[in-house]
Amino acid sequence: MYVAVKGGEKAIDAAHAWLAEERRGPEDVAELSVDQIKEQLKLAVNRVMAEGSLYDPDLAALAIKQARGDMIEAIFLIRAYRTTLPRFGGSEPVDTDAMACDRRVSATFKDAPGGQVLGPTFDYTHRLLDFKLAADGETPKAAERAEEPAPKPHIMSFLDREDLIQPEPEGADTPPDLTREPLELPAARALRLQSLTRGDEGFVLGMAYSTQRGYARNHAFVAELRIGTCAVEMDIPELGFAIEIGEVELTECETVNQFQGSKTQPPQFTRGYGLVFGMSERKAISMALVDRALRWKELGEDNVGAPAQDEEFVLYHADNVQATGFLEHIKLPHYVDFQSELELIRKLRREAMDRVPNQEAAE
């Protein structure tokens, strides 16, 4: 005698209650506040904002708390919230030339107008565990210096003046919005960049790394990497002019890449571009390399069959919310399909077995 199993509803409720308890952890440890996450796990917050495509440090911190530190889960929470928000319109293009830079480095010029600023970087730290932090995280105040008022023009613009770098044609006025229209291929560069900036950091990094190792190598130099805040302006139709509605922290990376030229055209360097919310320079550099690799067609290069050149491959697989959802769905019940496969394989085996003895008998 068999009684049909039921109880999905009860199991779900119990699992959610357990999850909430696990998230909180032991009660003798103080609860983590959203402010603490926002201020002390800022790079995690930045990643969630970048890949969640929503610039809101408070919500990103809340998502990280709710997701128990699982970054992709936190990004997913933000995306699912963002998608319910109305879209009022588009801002004016942010003027990264006028960025208030916390960091600005160039790998191509030792010095440039506006100077180089290392900023709060891990670059030259020794990766030794700081056991002092385990006991006490208080640090002395870092020395401060007044910001130099000098403008910080893009370093690429100096190459531009000499015609050494390939000019960038003006794009369409309003780029398509990946989150409001289905991705259709071939994708224009604006759409590719949109996809890359919200793509999974690990995936974009891996793709970029593959170009460095020879799969569509594009010899990138970081002409400039700048991190800082930019004003966001929006044109208000009722006012008839643009007003500042806030500011965002951005990481921008411009790469100068191998030159192209022909018998009729003198050689010029080419560009790759990365722009990411927050302080996310690994992502911004990766993005610039992959952007450059994806431009093979417009720059008249050969398709060498490298993954990073294949826009369909890159754009369709860069989104970690899509990827993780589809990947993890295979743990959902599939017993109907598996059952049909079971029957098929039994049938095929039965037929094959029937054939084998016959053959033996014949021999």
Added chain:
Amino acid sequence: MTDYNFAYLDEQTKRMIRRAILKGLAVPGYQVPFASREMPMPYGWGTGGVQVSAAVMTARDVFKVIDQGADDTTNAVSIRRFFERTAGVATTEATSAASVIQTRHRIPEEPLSEDQILVYQVPIPEPLRFLEPSEVETRKMHSLEDYGLMHVKLYEDISAHGAIATAYAYPVKVEGRYVMDPSPIPKFDNPKMEMSAIQLFGAGREQRIYALPPYTQVVSLDFDDYPFEASKADHACGLCGATESYLDELIVDDAGNRMFMCSDTDYCEGRRRAGHVGAQGVPLEQEGAA
């Protein structure tokens, strides 16, 4: 949930999805690109089906969700609750009482009627995807009606295995034009797709919607000498004794003994209520005592 619109999606998004659905109904079997939204459940969990259900749902609808044919599978429970919460619609487990049925991997055993909509959750809408990975290429193949690759695949199955080795998501041709993925339903369900109800297919992650209007011709691909065969386990349901329904196989003890029971739980319960008892079952009224 007062912060959210009826059935979660905002009206602009619903309008966009309805347009895609109408286009899909006008060109049966054609995959219509649509701007799929992030939903509060993961891609692969039925986001396409949920968006389609949300777009067609009205406050008067009665909603049913099945996964693997069953109403009480965890994900079916989760989706049903989602619409109870965001739309406040009545829900049911009875196939005949539902006006919108969202399904994953099955078509209910009970024939559907003209006033019902069946919404499928679709993981990979492109029937040619595993033969040709590029979307650009497969769209071209559909527009040129170039389905030779699919026939070669089916032929190769026969030469390797003596039969077409596809048991679920078995490709169909719609009204003699588009080759369509029926979603991963067992091929047992394929013949049911010529039905009275509207069938809508939503693939969220892949951003595609396609549709079958009522009474559309849906032919499972085959060869004259290897005709399509809708197969199921050659057993009767252990609980209700049905011999015509699709069965799940359960391993019931350490010795590996098997039992078969209807995958469609509502169908099975209906039969048991009507007094049918299978070989391993008990009459329904005694089950609570067991």
